[in-house]
Amino acid sequence: MPVQLITRSLFDETARRAAQSHRRRMNHNFHAAPTDNPHRFLNVLLEKTYIRPHRHLEPPKSETFLVLEGEVAFFQFDDNGTVAASYSLGPDQEALGIDVPPGVWHTLTAVSPHAICFEVKPGPWEPATDKEFAPWAPDEGNPEAGVWLQGLLESFAR
Numbered sequence: 082m083p084v085q086l087i088t089r090s091l092f093d094e095t096a097r098r099a100a101q102s103h104r105r106r107m108n109h110n111f112h113a114a115p116t117d118n119p120h121r122f123l124n125v126l127l128e129k130t131y132i133r134p135h136r137h138l139e140p141p142k143s144e145t146f147l148v149l150e151g152e153v154a155f156f157q158f159d160d161n162g163t164v165a166a167s168y169s170l171g172p173d174q175e176a177l178g179i180d181v182p183p184g185v186w187h188t189l190t191a192v193s194p195h196a197i198c199f200e201v202k203p204g205p206w207e208p209a210t211d212k213e214f215a216p217w218a219p220d221e222g223n224p225e226a227g228v229w230l231q232g233l234l235e236s237f238a239r
Contacts, residue, residue: 085111087123087199091109091123092123092125092149092150092197094109095107095108095109095123095125095197096125096127096195096197098125099125099126099127099195100127104130104221105126105127105128105129105130105131106124106125106126106127106130106132107124107125108122108123108124108125109122109123109125110122111123112204115204115205115206115207116204116205116206117204117205118203118204118205119201119202119203119204120200120201120202120203120204120206121199121200121201122199122200123149123197123198123199123200124146124197124198124199124200125195125196125197125198126151126153126189126190126191126195126196126197126198127191127194127195128190128191128192128193128194128195129190129191129227129230129231129234130190130191131190131221131226131227131229131230132188132189132190132221133188133214133215133218133219133220133221133226134156134158134162134186134187134188134214134215134217134218135186135187135188135212135213135214135215136183136184136185136186136187136212136213136215137183137184137202137211137212137213138183138184138213139210139213140210141183141184142183142202142203143180143181143182143183143202143203144180144181144200144201144202145178145179145180145181145200145201145202146170146178146179146181146189146198146199146200147177147178147198147199147200148170148171148172148174148177148178148196148197148198149172149197149198149199150171150172150195150196150197151171151191151193151194151195151196151197152169152170152171152173152174152191152192152193152196153169153170153171153189153190153191153192153196153198154167154168154169154170154189154190154191154192154233154234154237155167155168155169155170155179155187155188155189156187156188156189156233156237157181157185157186157187158186158187158188158215159186160186161217162186162215162217162218164233164236167236167237167238169192169237170189171193171196178198186215188218188233190230190234192234192237
């Protein structure tokens with residue numbers, strides 16, 4: 082496989098695809114197959130995209146996010162869904178990224194018009210076991226998800 086450059090035009094193309102997605106986000110994978118290890122990808126998030134809180138417990142997987150552009154609000158939760166910590170991540174912030182150990186409930190969203198993250202986590206990707214979704218948070222696509230996210234963002238202190 083040839084080298085892959087991480088370019089501004091790649092950011093723009095992935096952001097364009099994110100804008101066309103009902104999920105308001107889009108990945109650009111650098112790994113070639115779901116079985117590759119580790120997985121490396123750009124994750125472009127548009128403002129207020131909802132990612133249901135989740136954790137990577139079985140199998141245990143750590144996850145690293147580095148925010149290359151924009152600003153991200155990252156939330157960590159306890160087992161009951163209470164926010165245990167929140168962080169502002171981005172090139173204009175004190176923290177540019179975060180390394181999340183296995184089993185930690187978390188979510189993130191862009192608080193700038195868009196954010197571009199470089200993400201790394203162990204493969205392989207198995208849809209049935211990749212993540213465990215939080216039972217205390219609404220499903221993606223649920224009409225209550227936007228309200229839930231808005232409440233989360235109102236509690237967010239930059």
